[in-house]
Amino acid sequence: MVKSSAGFAAGYRTTMPSDQIALETFDLGYAYAPGRFAIRHLDIDLHRGEVLGLLGRNGAGKTTTVRLLTTLLPPTEGTAVVLGQDVRYGGRALRSRLGVVLQAESLDFVTVERNLTLYAFLWGVPREVAKTRAEEMIELFELGEARRRKPWALSGGERRRFQVARELMHDMEILFLDEPTVGLDAIARRRILRYLKERARHGLSIVFTTHILHEADMLCDRIAVFHLGQLLALDTAEELKRKHAGAREVSVTFTAPPAPEVRTELARELEARGAVLLERVEDLGAPETKVAFLAPHAEELLPWLSHWAQSHSLELERMSVEEATLEAAFLGMIGDLDSTPTDEAKGRLRPSGALPPGRIGGLT
Amino acid sequence: MKLPPLLRLVVRNFASNLDPLTIIIRFGQPVITIVVLGTMFSSIISTNVTGGGSYTAFLVPGMIAFQMITGGVVSGNLFWLDRRWAMVEQIFSGPFRRSEYLGGLVLTTLLFALVGVGIMMLVGLPFIGIPSLSPLGVATVLLTVALGSVFFAGLLIALGTRLRSANAYFTIQSFLQLFVIFLSTVYYPITSNTPKALAVVFYVNPLTYAADTIRDAFGGTLGIADLESLGVLGALAVVAFGAAIWGFRTMELGPIQ
Numbered sequence: 001m002v003k004s005s006a007g008f009a010a011g012y013r014t015t016m017p018s019d020q021i022a023l024e025t026f027d028l029g030y031a032y033a034p035g036r037f038a039i040r041h042l043d044i045d046l047h048r049g050e051v052l053g054l055l056g057r058n059g060a061g062k063t064t065t066v067r068l069l070t071t072l073l074p075p076t077e078g079t080a081v082v083l084g085q086d087v088r089y090g091g092r093a094l095r096s097r098l099g100v101v102l103q104a105e106s107l108d109f110v111t112v113e114r115n116l117t118l119y120a121f122l123w124g125v126p127r128e129v130a131k132t133r134a135e136e137m138i139e140l141f142e143l144g145e146a147r148r149r150k151p152w153a154l155s156g157g158e159r160r161r162f163q164v165a166r167e168l169m170h171d172m173e174i175l176f177l178d179e180p181t182v183g184l185d186a187i188a189r190r191r192i193l194r195y196l197k198e199r200a201r202h203g204l205s206i207v208f209t210t211h212i213l214h215e216a217d218m219l220c221d222r223i224a225v226f227h228l229g230q231l232l233a234l235d236t237a238e239e240l241k242r243k244h245a246g247a248r249e250v251s252v253t254f255t256a257p258p259a260p261e262v263r264t265e266l267a268r269e270l271e272a273r274g275a276v277l278l279e280r281v282e283d284l285g286a287p288e289t290k291v292a293f294l295a296p297h298a299e300e301l302l303p304w305l306s307h308w309a310q311s312h313s314l315e316l317e318r319m320s321v322e323e324a325t326l327e328a329a330f331l332g333m334i335g336d337l338d339s340t341p342t343d344e345a346k347g348r349l350r351p352s353g354a355l356p357p358g359r360i361g362g363l364t
Numbered sequence: 365m366k367l368p369p370l371l372r373l374v375v376r377n378f379a380s381n382l383d384p385l386t387i388i389i390r391f392g393q394p395v396i397t398i399v400v401l402g403t404m405f406s407s408i409i410s411t412n413v414t415g416g417g418s419y420t421a422f423l424v425p426g427m428i429a430f431q432m433i434t435g436g437v438v439s440g441n442l443f444w445l446d447r448r449w450a451m452v453e454q455i456f457s458g459p460f461r462r463s464e465y466l467g468g469l470v471l472t473t474l475l476f477a478l479v480g481v482g483i484m485m486l487v488g489l490p491f492i493g494i495p496s497l498s499p500l501g502v503a504t505v506l507l508t509v510a511l512g513s514v515f516f517a518g519l520l521i522a523l524g525t526r527l528r529s530a531n532a533y534f535t536i537q538s539f540l541q542l543f544v545i546f547l548s549t550v551y552y553p554i555t556s557n558t559p560k561a562l563a564v565v566f567y568v569n570p571l572t573y574a575a576d577t578i579r580d581a582f583g584g585t586l587g588i589a590d591l592e593s594l595g596v597l598g599a600l601a602v603v604a605f606g607a608a609i610w611g612f613r614t615m616e617l618g619p620i621q
Contacts, residue, residue: 072456092461095458096458096459100454102457109445121376
């Protein structure tokens with residue numbers, strides 16, 4: 001099945017045979033009250049073995065999207081096809097092929113170890129397989145000391161690790177992770193991300209929501225950026241950075257401080273090229289060797305700077321351009337929009353972070 | 365062998381939420397009531413009031429009827445805790461139908477209530493006399509408690525789907541239990557001395573229907589009135605469980621306190 005990009009989505013959607021597509025959405029939307037949408041006009045896809053990151057502010061629609069794709073919420077507009085099945089009718093058969101780590105902590109009142117085996121039992125995993133997997137998960141997620149403790153006696157990080165570990169007790173084709181690394185230390189986070197990357201390499205498709213942008217940068221093959229319930233962009237991290245990271249910091253160091261009038265001239269020239277100086281005008285007279293500024297097309301300025309220095313008989317010691325970050329790209333996309341929401345978006349706004357009141361739907 | 369999803373849920377209900385202490389207390393409390401209250405009050409309550417037998421013999425069927433509340437409360441609380449700790453949503457995201465989750469709660473209720481009936485019978489029959497219960501009587505007792513427990517489970521699940529605070533849920537649940545138990549014929553019969561208003565309340569209480577039917581089953585005096593009582597209990601069970609299904613279908617997911 002081939003699909004074209006639509007709506008706000010600025011990224012690419014590759015032509016893929018349907019058996020290589022894990023999920024696709026078609027103008028997907030969910031209204032929690034008439035005319036009040038948590039998510040709307042969503043067109044995304046996920047390939048087999050791909051990691052798709054969902055980024056956005058609190059309340060942007062990421063969790064609603066996960067709940068729609070995992071059949072926890074029925075779409076009120078459009079639809080989604082997950083593993084070849086329409087989410088509206090997939091029911092149990094579809095859910096049995098998915099894994100879901102919810103944002104909310106969910107637990108049973110037994111020890112960590114028993115929680116793991118009990119969850120595997122719920123999924124129909126044979127007892128011996130469950131025992132082996134529980135040991136693997138306890139080892140992988142460093143839950144050895146906590147294995148005999150009940151979940152409420154765990155730290156926040158341990159609980160989150162436990163929750164991810166528990167979901168990996170059963171087989172699945174797509175894993176949905178809603179902010180799985182909240183509260184984890186850097187080492188635990190890297191360990192989990194490495195493991196997920198490895199699983200993706202072996203064919204597991206992953207949908208991953210996070211607020212930690214460098215995490216998304218590290219793990220995700222593509223990233224969908226949400227804002228006020230709409231998809232702003234769907235692309236690789238590199239493309240998002242290239243298109244949206246905006247101005248980057250450039251610093252130039254001369255071997256000797258330029259004369260104040262030369263620094264002022266440089267400032268004027270840079271500003272004429274769209275750069276913004278990172279020091280006050282009155283400080284330009286100080287005997288500084290360094291000039292720092294923000295420039296939208298930083299790389300393009302470097303040859304000009306080199307030429308300008310030469311023409312003023314100044315020797316350059318060092319020139320550096322700050323690396324484009326996903327955070328800068330994200331802020332570039334969200335920042336401006338956030339201050340001027342459209343009328344439609346204003347009508348949809350709900351308290352930041354609040355989940356839309358979802359109705360469960362039929363007893364299917 | 366892989367159990368059907370419904371049975372896996374029932375096993376999980378018992379394994380995850382019912383620790384041995386809870387089970388002992390839930391079943392132990394009515395046993396203690398039979399032994400302590402029965403012994404205490406048998407000497408001071410006239411057999412005229414209790415219909416000819418000892419107060420213990422009067423109390424045992426009441427305590428058996430009480431098991432419908434025990435079973436209902438177990439399921440109501442299970443559901444509440446699952447909702448509070450997001451296990452409802454977690455289970456719904458797995459290979460289960462929502463009807464199976466509800467069915468699992470009902471089966472858990474029935475198992476708990478009927479095991480309770482068995483224990484109460486073992487404890488209570490020596491006080492009443494074992495031959496007093498016919499096969500029809502046993503079937504009536506089991507059906508009565510089954511319908512009653514489904515009624516209470518439905519009521520509490522429906523309540524659990526609407527409330528978002530643990531305090532509110534447990535306060536209302538305790539109040540309901542108190543109201544239903546003490547305004548019924550579990551502990552004392554309706555006599556000519558019972559205030560009229562109170563007697564009306566007794567008669568709209570499903571536990572009264574259950575206790576009286578079970579007493580008739582033990583006394584070998586089952587009749588049309590008991591059939592009507594079973595009909596009322598059945599209708600109430602359907603209404604309460606219908607409310608639970610409705611609540612279930614329309615409840616809000618997401619974090620609660």
